[in-house]
Amino acid sequence: MNKKIYVVKASGDKEPFNKFKIISSLVRAGTPIDIAEEVADEVEEKVYNGISTREIYNICLKILIKKYPRFAAKYDLKRSIMILGPSGFPFEKFFANILREYGYDVENNLIFKGKCVEHEIDVFAKKNGKRIMIECKHHSEPGIYVDLKVVLYTYARFLDLSSYFNEVWVVSNTRFSKEAVRYGKCMNVKLIGWRHPKDMSLEKMIEDKKLYPITILKSVKYDVIKRLVEKNIILVRDLWDKSIEEISIETGLSYRIVEKILNEAIAILKI
Amino acid sequence: MNKKIYVVKASGDKEPFNKFKIISSLVRAGTPIDIAEEVADEVEEKVYNGISTREIYNICLKILIKKYPRFAAKYDLKRSIMILGPSGFPFEKFFANILREYGYDVENNLIFKGKCVEHEIDVFAKKNGKRIMIECKHHSEPGIYVDLKVVLYTYARFLDLSSYFNEVWVVSNTRFSKEAVRYGKCMNVKLIGWRHPKDMSLEKMIEDKKLYPITILKSVKYDVIKRLVEKNIILVRDLWDKSIEEISIETGLSYRIVEKILNEAIAILKI
Numbered sequence: 001m002n003k004k005i006y007v008v009k010a011s012g013d014k015e016p017f018n019k020f021k022i023i024s025s026l027v028r029a030g031t032p033i034d035i036a037e038e039v040a041d042e043v044e045e046k047v048y049n050g051i052s053t054r055e056i057y058n059i060c061l062k063i064l065i066k067k068y069p070r071f072a073a074k075y076d077l078k079r080s081i082m083i084l085g086p087s088g089f090p091f092e093k094f095f096a097n098i099l100r101e102y103g104y105d106v107e108n109n110l111i112f113k114g115k116c117v118e119h120e121i122d123v124f125a126k127k128n129g130k131r132i133m134i135e136c137k138h139h140s141e142p143g144i145y146v147d148l149k150v151v152l153y154t155y156a157r158f159l160d161l162s163s164y165f166n167e168v169w170v171v172s173n174t175r176f177s178k179e180a181v182r183y184g185k186c187m188n189v190k191l192i193g194w195r196h197p198k199d200m201s202l203e204k205m206i207e208d209k210k211l212y213p214i215t216i217l218k219s220v221k222y223d224v225i226k227r228l229v230e231k232n233i234i235l236v237r238d239l240w241d242k243s244i245e246e247i248s249i250e251t252g253l254s255y256r257i258v259e260k261i262l263n264e265a266i267a268i269l270k271i
Numbered sequence: 272m273n274k275k276i277y278v279v280k281a282s283g284d285k286e287p288f289n290k291f292k293i294i295s296s297l298v299r300a301g302t303p304i305d306i307a308e309e310v311a312d313e314v315e316e317k318v319y320n321g322i323s324t325r326e327i328y329n330i331c332l333k334i335l336i337k338k339y340p341r342f343a344a345k346y347d348l349k350r351s352i353m354i355l356g357p358s359g360f361p362f363e364k365f366f367a368n369i370l371r372e373y374g375y376d377v378e379n380n381l382i383f384k385g386k387c388v389e390h391e392i393d394v395f396a397k398k399n400g401k402r403i404m405i406e407c408k409h410h411s412e413p414g415i416y417v418d419l420k421v422v423l424y425t426y427a428r429f430l431d432l433s434s435y436f437n438e439v440w441v442v443s444n445t446r447f448s449k450e451a452v453r454y455g456k457c458m459n460v461k462l463i464g465w466r467h468p469k470d471m472s473l474e475k476m477i478e479d480k481k482l483y484p485i486t487i488l489k490s491v492k493y494d495v496i497k498r499l500v501e502k503n504i505i506l507v508r509d510l511w512d513k514s515i516e517e518i519s520i521e522t523g524l525s526y527r528i529v530e531k532i533l534n535e536a537i538a539i540l541k542i
Contacts, residue, residue, distance in 0.1 A: 116457030117419065117450050148388065153423035156430075160423075160454070179388050183431070186387030 008052045017051075019044055022060060030074040030207075031064070039063050065218055069267030073216050077203055078194065080216040081173045082140055091138035092122040095171050095202075097234050098211050099125050104132075114160035121161075123171075133158055133165040137172040146172045146193065148179040155187055173202060210269050212236045219264045220257060227251045228261075236265050279323045288322075290315050293331060301345040301478075302335070310334050336489055340538030344487050348474055349465065351487040352444045353411055362409035363393040366442050366473075368505050369482050370396050375403075385431035392432075394442075404429055404436040408443040417443045417464065419450040426458055444473060481540050483507040490535045491528060498522045499532075507536050 005017040019040045026036035043059050064072035084091045096106040105126040111118055123134035135154040137146050151170055158168040170176075170184070172193040184191040195201050206212060214228050214236055231250045233239060239247065239262060247258045276288040290311045297307035314330050335343035355362045367377040376397040382389055394405035406425040408417050422441055429439040441447075441455070443464040455462040466472050477483060485499050485507055502521045504510060510518065510533060518529045 116454045149420075149424045152427035152431075153420045156423035156427040159427075183387045 005047055005049050005051075007047070007056065008050060010053060017047055022056065026060065026075060029071070029077075031068070031071045035068055035071065061218070069264070070270050072218070073212050073268040074207065076216055076218070077206065077212065078142070080213050081202075082142065083215050084138060084173075084213060091173060092136040094213055094234055095134070095136055096123050096125075098205055099123070101209050101211055102205070103127060112161050112164050114157070115163075116160050119157050119161060130167050131165045132167040132169060133161060134169045134171055137170060139172070139174045142174070144174050145177045146170065146174060146180055146191075147177045148183055151176075151180045151183050151189055151191070155189055158189075171202070210237065212268060214238070216268065217261060217264050219260050224253060224257060224261070227253060236268055239265050276318050276320050276322075278318070278327065279321060281324060288318055293327065297331065297342075297346060300342070300348070302339070302342045306339055306342060332489070340535065341541050343489070344483050344539040345478065347487055347489070348477065348483065349413070351484050352473075353413065354486050355409060355444075355484060362444060363407040365484055365505055366405070366407055367394050367396075369476055370394070372480050372482055373476070374398060383432050383435050385428070386434075387431050390428050390432060401438050402436045403438040403440060404432060405440045405442055408441060410443070410445045413445070415445050416448045417441065417445060417451055417462075418448045419454055422447075422451045422454050422460055422462070426460055429460075442473070481508065483539060485509070487539065488532060488535050490531045495524060495528060495532070498524060507539055510536050
């Protein structure tokens with residue numbers, strides 16, 4: 001190509017198209033380098049002047065879904081969690097389901113009477129005699145940090161509820177500010193978020209056991225996803241214990257759509 | 272008047288004009304009942320169909336400023352504090368000045384190294400051996416409450432700084448949620464806000480010593496106020512120690528404007 005191709009970023013700024021950026025974003029999301037290069041080559045053929053970064057992302061994702069669905073899931077994990085809605089499909093329910101797969105006894109949104117006041121606790125988890133109070137912080141936009149104040153008020157709440165719990169966590173789909181991390185370490189408040197901590201980050205917990213949220217499915221529209229969620233199918237693997245018939249009856253979705261969903265789920269989970 | 276007069280509220284809803292509402296809002300703000308009735312009569316002559324509540328408020332205020340400036344200040348106090356800006360004229364500086372008049376040693380925006388992390392403290396006040404950490408919460412809109420989380424994180428911060436302070440306050444220009452009040456009482460976090468607590472609410476602290484913010488002045492535009500604030504004239508009474516000449520030289524404002532300001536200040540403080 002001789003013509004210079006410019007890409008429009010989310011900020012509205014333009015920059016020259018750069019194939020290496022695509023390769024590195026794919027590799028960062030766990031795609032093997034050879035596949036990343038193959039995808040980037042294909043994307044390069046499809047870009048046009050004035051294309052948005054969002055469109056490039058979507059083209060990448062489509063190629064991956066078609067050819068390497070297993071890596072598509074990883075590539076799109078962050079966004080799948082971002083679109084967990086505040087209504088109907090809350091992050092705390094998603095995280096509770098993850099913990100369940102890790103052998104925790106879990107309950108959502110319980111109210112506890114503290115020394116001073118009542119508190120609603122997002123997730124109450126139990127394992128090996130530990131009783132854990134978990135505050136969940138979901139952000140629908142990237143780039144937002146969980147700040148010190150969140151960890152401070154969670155700790156104060158934990159103190160007020162000290163007769164019920166012996167451990168406290170703050171869990172988020174984004175990152176934590178440096179101050180928040182320092183305070184968490186110092187006061188023994190465990191922080192789990194995006195790429196933090198390295199040995200037990202949110203995406204590691206998800207990927208190690210393939211606990212992808214149902215929002216990762218790309219073959220169906222969002223209102224179909226919502227119907228699944230209403231029936232408590234929150235992780236892709238929740239589809240697994242059921243037959244096409246069962247899912248169709250439970251959700252009212254047609255056989256054709258349920259089959260489409262299951263095919264994508266199989267590809268993602270590679271079972 | 273035979274024609275029905277409707278008033279447009281901030282919400283966009285309409286309601287029939289009701290003189291009694293004006294009287295009661297004036298009385299609530301400390302205007303004697305006979306003056307309130309007189310003002311409401313005058314307002315009634317000026318209202319027209321489709322007038323906004325905001326305009327009615329402004330008419331009331333103008334009448335008060337002209338005839339009873341002392342009550343004008345009280346009537347407009349809440350709004351004068353609302354318009355304290357985040358930049359240049361922060362609420363924490365205003366509150367620090369109030370405390371100074373109550374005999375406290377006060378400093379703004381100091382950073383303290385806590386057990387775990389550093390914290391910036393809005394106001395650090397000392398009196399009779401008490402060392403007080405004060406968190407300020409300013410809202411620019413009415414109807415917002417300071418919620419439990421604010422009091423929780425302030426308490427956790429106080430714990431982290433326990434080697435410096437032996438008392439902790441949360442101060443706001445609005446009210447506190449019931450939960451916040453309950454927790455504050457229980458954990459000995461003093462809460463000072465609008466009409467809370469009765470014996471030492473923000474407006475009582477202000478009115479008892481006539482510590483009106485400079486934003487209460489109505490005879491000049493906001494950029495004039497800003498110039499005064501830049502020169503650390505934050506309370507109306509800060510004008511008092513200076514001559515017209517001094518104020519004019521310090522601020523670069525003309526004699527005519529400074530005179531206008533001082534005349535209004537005299538009326539408000541009734542000295």
